Structures are given as C-alpha cells and as structure tokens.
C-alpha cells in the first residue's frame with residue numbers, strides 16, 4: 001500500500017514543528033565554555049583562582065570557592081552563584097567585578113545550560129590537580 005503523498009507531507013511538517021518547539025540542548029563545549037573562558041577564566045581558571053574558585057572544571061565549579069556555595073547548581077540557575085553574580089542580583093558582588101558585562105544572550109545560554117542539567121562532557125582540557133584537594 002502506498003502512503004498518500006499528503007500524509008507523508010503532514011508527517012514531515014509535524015516532525016519539523018516538533019523540532020522547532022524544542023531547541024537542541026545547549027552544547028557546553030561549543031556554547032558555554034567559550035563564555036566562561038572569555039569572561040571568567042582570567043580570574044577563575046588554571047592560573048588564578050580568586051576566592052579559591054575555578055570555573056574550568058566541573059567538580060570545582062560545582063563545589064564553588066571560599067564561600068562554599070556552588071558556583072553552578074545543575075538544574076537550578078537561580079541558586080547558582082555564577083548566575084546570581086553575573087546577573088547582578090547581589091548588590092555586593094558582581095562578576096566579572098570590573099570591565100565589560102556578560103552580554104544578555106550569553107547569560108541566557110548559561111542559564112539554559114544550567115537548567116538543562118549543566119552537562120559538562122569530560123574533555124579534560126588540563127590534568128592539573130583539583131583545587132579542592134588542597135583544602
């Protein structure tokens with residue numbers, strides 16, 4: 001039996017519509033890491049860890065720095081210090097503390113990525129020991 005062309009078309013159209021409803025998950029390596037690299041690694045990366053915080057590795061980012069509050073809480077952007085500080089929700093602390101703000105579209109990507117569970121494929125950009133081991 002032949003599937004009528006109209007039915008086939010309808011099938012593709014609805015598949016397309018579904019694809020549009022649900023955008024692809026945010027890709028950490030392509031979309032999120034570059035934001036952190038550009039705006040945060042200077043002070044929270046392999047060379048410097050202001051307030052004991054590293055943002056270039058998942059376990060460090062989840063553990064947080066001296067505040068002991070996680071910088072990133074998977075699934076919960078509003079509890080993630082990184083988001084709170086970038087957004088400027090805390091009158092005392094803004095990140096980055098000086099210079100250019102993180103553009104809104106980038107912040108939204110970060111928020112979406114955290115909401116989606118903050119998946120952080122282990123590409124191991126460096127093998128330095130975790131800062132947590134010193135404490």
Ligand code: HEC
Nearest residue numbers: 039040043050051053064065066067068071081082095096
């Ligand atoms: C110019 C250096 C600098 C840059 C760039 C910077 N930070 Fe910070 N960060 C600091 C300093 C200094 C502190 C401690 C400030 C304080 O507590 O008042 C800090 C503290 C933090 C903390 C709290 C750490 C803790 O647990 O104690 C978070 C979270 C944070 N930064 C996130 C970010 C994010 C996200 C970015 C990039 C968007 C960023 N920072 C960029 C200097 C920087």
